[in-house]
Amino acid sequence: MTVQDELQRLGVSPAGRDAVLPFAVEPLDVRGRAVFLGPMLDAILDRHQYPVSVSRLVAEAAALVCLLGTSLKFDGRFTLQTTSDGPVSMLVVDFDTPDGLRACAEFDAEAVAAAEARGEADAVALLGRGHLAMTVDQGANMNRYQGIVALDGHSLEEVAHQYFAQSEQIPTIVRLAVGEMLDRREGDSPRHSWLAGGILAQFLPEAPERMRQPDLHPGDAPEGVKPHEVDEDEAWREARALVGTVRDDELGDPEMTAERLLFRLFHERGVRIFTPQPLTDRCRCSDARIRKMLAGFSADDLDHMTVDGRIEVTCRFCNARYDYDAGEIVPGGSGTD
Template structure:
C-alpha cells in the first residue's frame, strides 16, 4: 500500500447505509483539518482532546446539511472549560469541500492534568444550531450535559431532541507516519436509525441519565433488534481502525457490517475554513455609538479584534466604526 493510498481518505466524511438494518451512518477521518484547528491556540492536552472530539462529531453530524447551510455545536459548562464552539459550513457547490472551524474558552489555572478531559466541562448544556441562510429562522436544540464524553452528549441530544437513535465511536490523538512528522489524526463512525414518519415516545422520562431519553426508549420490535445488532458490531471496532490511515473506510465498513448490506455514497471532503473578515467585524460593531466605540479604542488610537477560530487580527480606525461612523479614511 502506498502512502498516497493511505492518506486518500484523510479529511473526508463517507456516508453509508445498512440496507438490512434500516440504519444510516458516516465514517469520518480528519488529520490536516484537526492540525489546523488545534494549531491556532496553545491548548492544554485536556482541552485539545475535547476540541478534537467536538470537531469529529461536527464533521459527522454536519455532513447531512444542505449546500451553503451552517451547522454549529456549542458546549457550555461551569467547569474549567467554559465553552467549546464548532462550525461546519456546507459546500458552496456540489463536489467542493465543506469547511470546519473550532475553538475552546477555558480557565488555564483550573485545568487539572489528573482529571479526564470531559470532567473539565462540569454542568451545562450541549446544543446544535442550524443556520439555513438569510430570511430563514435558525434551528436550535439543547440538552443537558450527560454521559462521560461529548459523543455521549450527542447521542443523548439526538434521542431527546430529535427522537433519533444515534451512536458514535470516536478516536483521536497524535501519531506519526514512518518518515513523517507528528500530527493529529482522528476518526469516527456514526450510526443513526432512519427516522420514522411520526416518531413518538409514550410515557414521561427515559432511561438515560437524569431521566433523559435513550435509544432503547424509542425503538421496539424489529427496529430495536436491528439497532442492537448494529451496535454490537460497532463495539468490535478498534481505535487504529477508526484513525487509520492503513485501514480504508470502505474496508472498515465491510469488516464491521458485511452482513448488514453496507451501501456507500460519495465521500465529502472537508477542510479548515473560517469566515471572519474585516467586513464582518465592522458589521458586528455597527450597532455601537461613537461613545461606545471610544471605550473600545486603544491608547494607540485603534480598535482591535481577534478571531478566536483562526487567530486573524484586525486593526480598525474608530472613526469608521459604529452607526455614527464618518466613513472610511484612506
C-alpha cells in the same frame, strides 16, 4: 474481495483524511457517515496551541460536528456550543455547508493544568456541568432549530445519543475517538499531530413503527415505577452491536480508513458507500464582517476599544487580526470600504 478491489470495481476514490464518507447498509435499514480527520485538524489546533487535553476535546467535538453538519441538505450552518462550569467553560465548533469547519475553546489554564496533573482531564471532567446546544441555521428569513442537552457527567458520545433521542427521535449510535502522534523530526522539537475519527449510524426503516424507542426517563418518577421498555428491532440491534465493536485505537489509527472500517463492520451484510464530502479549515471572518460588527457598537463602546487611536480585533477562531483607525468606524453605520 479486499477494500481496494471493491473501490476499483465501483470506480470510487478513497475518502482519505479530512472527508466524510456517507454509507448505507440496506439489509439492516441503516444509513450513516464515517469521518477521519488529519491535516485539517492539525491546522485548526496548531494556531491555538491549546493544552493537550483541550486539543483532544476540540478534536473530538470537531469529528462529531463533521458527522452531523454534512447531513444538512441546504445551505446553512450547524453549530455545537457548550457553556459549563468546568475548566473548559466554552467550546464552539461551526460547520458551514458544504465543507467549512472552524473551532475554538475558552478555558482556565491553571484548572486544566491541575486536571492533567491529576490524570482527570477527560471530556467529562473538562466540561463539568452545564449544557450543550446544537443549532441548525437555515439562513436568512428561515427559523433556526436548536436542541439543548444537559452536560451532567456525560461524554460527547452520550450527549449525542441523548440529543437524537429527545430531538430527532431516530435510533442512533455514535462512536468518537482521538489519536495523538508525536512527530520527532530531526533537528526540530517534537510536534504533536492529531487524528480524530468517528462513525454515526441511524436506523431508518420504511415502517416508522419499527423505530420505536423507550420514553426518556422523567427524572422524578415515584419509587418503584418501572421504566418504559420496548422490543428493539432485530436489524437495529445487530447494527448497533456492530458499531459498538469499534475501538478507540481503530478511530485514532493513522493506517485506518473509512472504507476499511465500514468493510470490517458490514461486509457480511453488504455496505454501499457514496461520494465522499471533503472538509476544509475555513473561517467566516473577513474585513467586511468585522467592520459591520464594529459599526454596531455605540460610540462609548468603541471608545473603550480604542488604544492610541486604533481598534484591533482578533478572531477567536482563526487568530486573524484586523486593525483599524478609530475614525474609520462610524457607530450605527456600516464602516468604510
